[in-house]
Amino acid sequence: MEDRYKISDPQVLKVVAHPLRARMLGLLRSEGPATASELGRRVGESSGSTSYHLRELFKNGFIEEDPERRDGRERRWRARHRYTSWNSRELADTPEGRETVKAMRLLQAGLLARMAEDFDEAEWSPAWVEAAGLSDHLFELTPEALREFAARTEELLEELAARDAGAPDARQVHLWVGGFPRVSDR
Known part of the structure; x- marks a missing residue:
């Protein structure tokens, strides 16, 4: 693939x-x-x-x-x-x-x-419950910094996936990375 x-x-x-x-x-x-x-x-x-x-x-x-x-x-x-x-x-x-x-x-x-x-916390181990979730951040960034964030995040995810490939407790994980300027900042 x-x-x-x-x-x-x-x-x-x-x-x-x-x-x-x-x-x-x-x-x-x-x-x-x-x-x-x-x-x-x-x-x-x-x-x-x-x-x-x-x-x-x-x-x-x-x-x-x-x-x-x-x-x-x-x-x-x-x-x-x-x-x-x-x-x-x-x-x-x-x-x-x-x-x-x-x-x-x-x-x-x-x-x-x-x-x-x-996602039902009762169906997962405490380790997964603690690791899973969403976070919400608000920072002042330039478009270039937001692009860099996305690129570096992708690099880190590739590194972590390669490291954890085949690990007995590894699972497919849905990850979303996004950033949008606040509408009031137009």
């Missing part, structure tokens, strides 16, 4: 801004290859619906057939990239791009809310 899919076309980003497609792509990334039927059961949709959305993800380079795990009757799909990225400034040059970037931002915020809601 490649590391990153960098999108520069708002039409391609719009494909994955669809909530069901984003969810299916996320499942292929986190749980591995699956058929349309398997994904349909997982997301509560018909295999016809998931097949359609898988074809759209395939046409736009997000997924591929899994050559290692073939099913006699159905195609098995896998994610091509570990994650998707885009440059919001580049995409925001057009009204369509701005609309798509906003849709993705709201989709991501909704996923964050769902993850926070689904």
